[in-house]
Amino acid sequence: DAGVIQSPRHEVTEMGQEVTLRCKPISGHNSLFWYRQTMMRGLELLIYFNNNVPIDDSGMPEDRFSAKMPNASFSTLKIQPSEPRDSAVYFCASSLNPGGGQDTQYFGPGTRLTVL
Amino acid sequence: AQSVTQLGSHVSVSEGALVLLRCNYSSSVPPYLFWYVQYPNQGLQLLLKYTTGATLVKGINGFEAEFKKSETSFHLTKPSAHMSDAAEYFCAVSEGGGGNKLTFGTGTQLKVEL
DSSP: OOOOEEEOSEEEEOTTOOEEEEEEOOTTOOEEEEEEEETTTEEEEEEEEETTEEEEOTTOOSTTEEEEEEETTEEEEEESSOOGGGOEEEEEEEESSOSSSOOOOEEOOOEEEEEO | OOEEEOSOSEEEEETTSOEEEOOEEEOSSOOOEEEEEEOTTSOEEEEEEEOSSOSEEEOGGGOEEEEETTTTEEEEEESSOOGGGOEEEEEEEEEETTEEEEEEOOOEEEEEEO
């Protein structure tokens, strides 16, 4: 299995620009999670989907952030407009059989975002 | 609401020495508990998890953890540290109640010295 695939691996952009991060979950998994990791705040859950439906987006910082999952094999996290404080590593994770809370989450390699 | 506390943001051990990384949790429902490891410039990967049954859980790379309900703890141990164990370790608790949202601790950076 190829694992969770994220692109790009690195992104450098200027303040005000739109940024789109992409994620392909493991085939057959039906839960998808977006996390943000920074030195100051650690690992934060931004949003998660079950069966392509957003379940909890309480971690999304503000309206500048949006996430979509148009089908079971693809999700995007968009930041528009980007700000320097959005600089972080963004992880996507997927799991099989949501519900019960026992499921292992499989993480992608992350996208390192730098906003100048 | 669930929460996780990891005591010690940095732990240093000698190669061959015991590794002990501490995790205490707070949960209003029977918890599911996880330890994940993150190597430099990589995503997190599961070391082990406790769901039900035996309270001593064995994971990959010789790690194990014991769920102690009375102490609300889930400490991670390894009898003999290896240089390759140097990484950041995260304890996490599931929200339970049918949901699969994880709450992570702040992480412990493990350094292994010769």
